[in-house]
Amino acid sequence: MAKDTLTLALNGEVPFDEYSDAISHLRALVNALSVELGVADSVEWFIHDLHTGSAVSTIRGESEKPEATERVIDAYTNVARALQVGNPPAYGVPVVRAAIAITRILNSRITSIRFETADEDIVITSTSTVAISETVRTALGAVEGRVQTLTERKSLRFILYDDLHDRAVSCYVREDQQETMRDWWGKRAIVEGEVSREIDSGSPIAVRKITRVQTLSEVERGSYLSARAVAPMRPGSPLPEEVIRRLRDA
């Protein structure tokens, strides 16, 4: 799958100053990686989307050579993996300096930083040099929400807003699903695929390897009234709590 976006998310209560610093360090990191990989002149980076809730910032690389963008994105993942286990990234000083500056944003209010690409989510919760345990778990599943962001430009990513956890969830589609994406905009949908969730909160972060997107029809308020007393108890039948208990104890 072609990759053209990378995301930095700050979790917690994010003051504007720290957000601004993080974006500045992200810019320094992407620039330093582009220079080190020799692609600085061939990739231009644009803001792809910004979401509050967990201060999610996504940038998109555009280039005549898509592989140049992908190399920067792969390197971004490598940097994050190194930081997660407390190692310095295996790149030059400007990259290491910018990467470490991002992790220094962590404090009592910004509790974790997530580096996200189309392939992976890497969460850093501490600047400790001790390897940290797994913080994201992936399983087949589904997330329901409203499709919020589909850019005009060709992209392989959209945002599904999950009301339950009040979070923007990144959804990465395959190239053959790209055309269908237009039909999803603004609709409530259930997106099925490989769902990454934060282990502690269970909040979904991203859906990859999407197998199905089911758009939901807009439901009239109060549709639940159709079910009111629709199936009365027959004489002698057990009460709801008795029959449910019987099933649970079976």
Next chain:
Amino acid sequence: MPDRIRIYWDANVWLSYVNGIADRLPILDALLADSGSPNGSIRLFTSELTKVEVAYAKQEQDQRILDPAVEERIDKLWEDRTAIQIVEYFDAIGRQARQYIRMSITRGWRLRSVDAIHLATAKHIDAAEFQTYEERLLGYSNDVGFPVLRPHVLQGRML
């Protein structure tokens, strides 16, 4: 706008609504209307598991296959997500459910895995109350981290 109070309904509460049990309906109607109102003060939640339990329990109640037309109307119950939030099962809920089961063994409760999943789902969504008609679960109030009560309209919030 202040956050709404999150109330979790056990499957037997939903089945009471579908059954139309006369002495329960006024409270259930009031809570559903509050949850579905744009200016409401509560939001009702339940597990994805409830959908299966309600349909299956109705069949058990009647000792016959559910009429498809009735089943379709029961399905409508879950569609208005402004009034009812459905929470799917996932790993974090499973781990919490396991903790409840462990706790139940040490305390001599008879907590079944489905009970534990409902309670864990309520815990996950940070429910202010777990509402049920099941006497056995009422006894677990506060031990699970929130009150377990029979459905009631929250004080001062009667419509």
